[in-house]
C-alpha cells in the first residue's frame with residue numbers, strides 16, 4: 001500500500017526492457033549516438049516542432065538548469081510559494097544559476113494568481129539595482145498539490161510574463177499526468193501557449209531515471225550545453241537515458257501510465273469521500289490526493305502498513321482542519337493496483 005510518492009514506484013517493464021535492449025553493442029557517447037538522435041527526433045514529433053533535448057538525472061537538475069539558462073545578474077524568478085523549485089530543491093536553482101532569487105506569488109490551489117504576478121513583477125522597477133530584476137516565471141504542471149493549470153490559466157500567466165518580456169519555464173515533473181488530465185496535445189500545453197523551457201519528467205511515470213530539459217527554441221541549445229556540462233549532467237552513456245525514453249514513448253506507454261495513475265487517484269478520492277472519518281481538502285486533477293483524515297484513522301492506516309505523508313496545509317487553504325485531524329498526501333502511479341486501494345480501506349474494517 002505505497003502511496004507516499006510516485007517516486008517510490010519502480011520502472012515499467014517495457015522501459016526496463018528498452019534499457020536492457022540498449023545494453024549491447026557500441027554507440028557514440030555524450031549525446032551523439034543513434035539512440036540520442038532517434039529520441040530527440042521523437043521529442044520533436046511529440047511536440048510538433050523541432051526541439052532541443054538535454055537529458056538530466058533529476059527533476060531538480062532539469063529545473064535548476066532551465067532557470068540557470070535564463071538567469072541574469074540580480075535575476076528574480078517568480079513562482080508559487082509551494083513550488084518545488086522553492087520548497088524542495090535545497091537552493092539548487094539559486095546555486096546553479098549563480099544567484100537567482102525565487103519570489104513567491106500567491107494563488108489558490110497551487111497556481112499563481114496572474115494579477116498578483118503582475119503586481120509582484122512591478123516591485124522590481126527597471127534599473128533599481130537594490131532589488132534586482134525580473135528574470136523568468138516558473139509554473140508547475142501538474143502542481144505540487146495535484147492540481148492542473150487549465151489552458152486558459154496558462155494563457156493568463158503567459159500574458160503577464162510576456163507583457164514584462166519574461167521567459168516562461170514549466171516544471172513538468174508530472175507532465176504526462178497533467179497532459180492526459182487536460183486531454184490536449186503536448187504542443188497545446190506548452191509552446192503554443194508561450195512556454196519557452198520545459199522540465200520533462202519521465203522518472204515518476206515509469207522510467208528508472210529519465211528527465212530532460214526541452215528547449216522550444218533549439219537555437220538556445222549551444223549555450224545550454226555549457227550549463228548542462230558544467231553541472232555534470234552530460235551523461236557519457238546517454239543512450240541509457242535515451243533508451244528509457246524510447247520505451248516510454250513507444251505505443252504511447254507514457255500516456256497509458258499517466259491515465260492509469262490519474263484513474264487510481266480518482267478511485268482513491270472517491271473511497272475517501274465514502275469514509276465518515278475523511279474528506280477531501282480539494283479535488284485531485286492528476287495523481288495526487290489530499291484527504292483530511294481523523295488522526296486515529298491515519299494512525300490505523302499507517303499501523304497497517306500504508307505509506308503516505310502527512311502534509312502541511314497550504315496557507316491559501318481556508319478549510320478548517322480540526323485538532324483531531326491531519327491533512328495527508330496520497331500519490332498514485334502507473335504501478336498502483338485496484339487491490340492496493342482495496343487493501344488500504346480494507347484495514348479500516
Ligand SMILES: Cc1ncc(COP(=O)(O)O)c(C=O)c1O
Nearest residue numbers: 058059060061084140144171173
Ligand atoms: C513538482 C516536482 N518537481 C520536480 C521534482 C523533481 O524532483 P527530483 O529532483 O527529486 O527528481 C519533483 C519530485 O518529486 C516534484 O514533485
Ligand SMILES: C[C@@H](O)[C@H](N)C(=O)O
Nearest residue numbers: 004005006007084088
Ligand atoms: C520532494 C518530494 O515532494 C517529491 N518531489 C515528491 O513529490 O514526492
